[in-house]
Amino acid sequence: MAQDGFVLVSRESQITKKSHAAANTAPTRQHEGPHDHLAEIASFVDSQSEKLWHLNKFIHSNPEPAFQEFKAHEALTKFMRSRPERWQVTSSACGIETAWIAVYDSGRKGPAVSFNVEMDALPNLGHACGHNLIASASLAGALATAHIIEKHSLAGKVYVFGTPGEEGYHGGKIQLLNRGAYDKVDISLISHPSILNNSPFVRTTAFCRLEVEFFGRAAHAANAPWQGINALDALVASYNSISMLRQQTQPSDIIGFAITNGGGDATNVIHAYSSAVCTIRSSSASRVDTLADKVGACFDAGAQATGCTVGIKVIKGYKDHVPNMHLAASFAEHWSSLPDPYPVGPELRAHERGYTYVKASTDQGDISHALPSINVSFAIPAGPEKGGPHSADFEKAAGTKWAFDRALRVGKGMAGVAVDVLTRDGFLDTVKGEWRERFGVENKL
Known part of the structure; x- marks a missing residue:
């Protein structure tokens, strides 16, 4: 399956x-x-x-x-x-x-x-x-x-x-x-x-998949970090919000998360891009739709908190x-x-x-x-x-x-x-x- x-x-x-x-x-x-x-x-x-x-x-x-x-x-x-x-x-x-x-x-x-x-x-x-x-x-x-x-x-x-x-x-x-x-x-x-x-x-169970991208602005992390908009921070904030959301989910709800792009390996750069994928599984298709809205709100919150723009693609599963x-x-x-x-x-x-x-x-x-x-x-x-x-x-x-x-x-x-x-x-x-x-x-x- x-x-x-x-x-x-x-x-x-x-x-x-x-x-x-x-x-x-x-x-x-x-x-x-x-x-x-x-x-x-x-x-x-x-x-x-x-x-x-x-x-x-x-x-x-x-x-x-x-x-x-x-x-x-x-x-x-x-x-x-x-x-x-x-x-x-x-x-x-x-x-x-x-x-x-x-x-x-x-x-x-x-x-x-x-x-x-x-x-x-x-x-x-x-x-x-x-x-x-x-x-x-x-x-x-x-x-x-x-x-x-x-x-x-x-x-x-x-x-x-x-x-x-x-x-x-x-x-x-x-x-x-x-x-x-x-x-x-x-x-x-x-x-x-x-x-x-x-x-x-x-x-x-029913499930769906959310693919998310955060778009920020690169800057030198030492010389002028205030000029940057940190897409990695947006992703981390979203991840933490989803982790807190799990405390209020039902026993049949499962939220899986994977970071697909953390913005790169450089530590002296404010990361301009990040991406992740999230799989939501629950007992019914309607419950999955409800959870997808909640997870989407976490991604929106991460973007708003950091000033990034966000793109969310919801892929219907089964x-x-x-x-x-x-x-x-x-x-x-x-x-x-x-x-x-x-x-x-x-x-x-x-x-x-x-x-x-x-x-x-x-x-x-x-x-x-x-x-x-x-x-x-x-x-x-x-x-x-x-x-x-x-x-x-x-x-x-x-x-x-x-x-x-x-x-x-x-x-x-x-x-x-x-x-x-x-x-x-x-x-x-x-x-x-x-x-x-x-x-x-x-x-x-």
């Missing part, structure tokens, strides 16, 4: 009464139970395991940075085009060189379910965020869903989005979203590995991911019904409804604000150093067969959710109703 590792906070909260009620108002199933197609899904995914394993290993062994996932793009689109199902594959989708879209269309009007495939790796760390596993889980889920549609003549479509550039703050999913790629999609499913927890009820509780509950039922020969981490119980909070951020958050979404956390066996995501230890763990098998179990569970959307009477309406209520959006979706 972007900026930080996927670090799970070891606490779960009860969600608000409004959300808790929504999570417990799922309609009565109109068929026998949650496992009608699960055995078929599991059997099909198992039959594809070897092919998916080779693809998983290729991606893991060929890490590529954000928006440079050329090998992964080629391998994944080639794989989807080789499938016996009727996948329509678009390379370099929406004008993004390493994005791609594959669509399976039953030819009958029905719900459109989607799976996101991540591809990018971390600079100098490879797949230490496990995006190869995210890709494997989503592919398994999408292929199994298409198989069930074809076998049982169901109505609907399956979309697979190859989403580049999750790491950082340029978000391939956001670019695809803004260019209309998700306009015809009803739900979005994705997952993320960790070493700590198994939960579809994951909430992530919104917080808000899970759809009905989709999450569906996943929990399917996950809990699947055999687990390699248990890792606390087992998920189908009746649980508490959020699992993480401090990391992801562009899937923006997707969740546009349509119903879940971002399933799943635990994989830790490496010898017990390092979590964004560590060299986790990069090794993400390449193991054990981790891959865990990803396939997630894929089976996500396929179960997708098939629920396709087959359960009124389920999609309830999912969309929860989304509208949560985001206060009328007549959308």
Whole structure:
């Protein structure tokens, strides 16, 4: 995930009464139970395991940075085009060189379910965020869903989005979203590995980035310092103000700061220029906006105190991911019904409804604000150093067969959710109703 590792906070909260009620108002199933197609899904995914394993290993062994996932793009689109199902594959989708879209269309009007495939790796760390596993889980889920549609003549479509550039703050999913790629999609499913927890009820943080420059006037620091306007002083004053601001922030607020230019190495010069970058992270996009205003005021104060001029550039990052509780509950039922020969981490119980909070951020958050979404956390066996995501230890763990098998179990569970959307009477309406209520959006979706 972007900026930080996927670090799970070891606490779960009860969600608000409004959300808790929504999570417990799922309609009565109109068929026998949650496992009608699960055995078929599991059997099909198992039959594809070897092919998916080779693809998983290729991606893991060929890490590529954000928006440079050329090998992964080629391998994944080639794989989807080789499938016996009727996948329509678009390379370099929406004008993004390493994005791609594959669509399976039953030819009958029905719900459109989607799976996101991540591809990018971390600079100098490879797949230490496990995006190869995210890709494997989503592919398994999408292929199994298409198989069930074809076998049982169901109505609907399956979309697979190859989403580049999750790491950082340029978000391939956001670019695809803004260019209309998700306009015809009803739900979005994705997952993320960790070493700590198994939960579809994951909430992530929102973040933004502020880049600031101070402009002063140079002067000799000994002969005529009064002729100068000190841009370094403006930066230091701002930094101290932000440090004091932290005393009044909420537990979920994180403000990171780095000086990118202190004005130079000379000590006998009043520095005419300085710059810094600040990252703000919190529990919601609205809270991040509030903090950005406060941090901006600190920069303005530093400029005013020293006589400098200031330039502040606010770069939107990612919104917080808000899970759809009905989709999450569906996943929990399917996950809990699947055999687990390699248990890792606390087992998920189908009746649980508490959020699992993480401090990391992801562009899937923006997707969740546009349509119903879940971002399933799943635990994989830790490496010898017990390092979590964004560590060299986790990069090794993400390449193991054990981790891959865990990803396939997630894929089976996500396929179960997708098939629920396709087959359960009124389920999609309830999912969309929860989304509208949560985001206060009328007549959308």
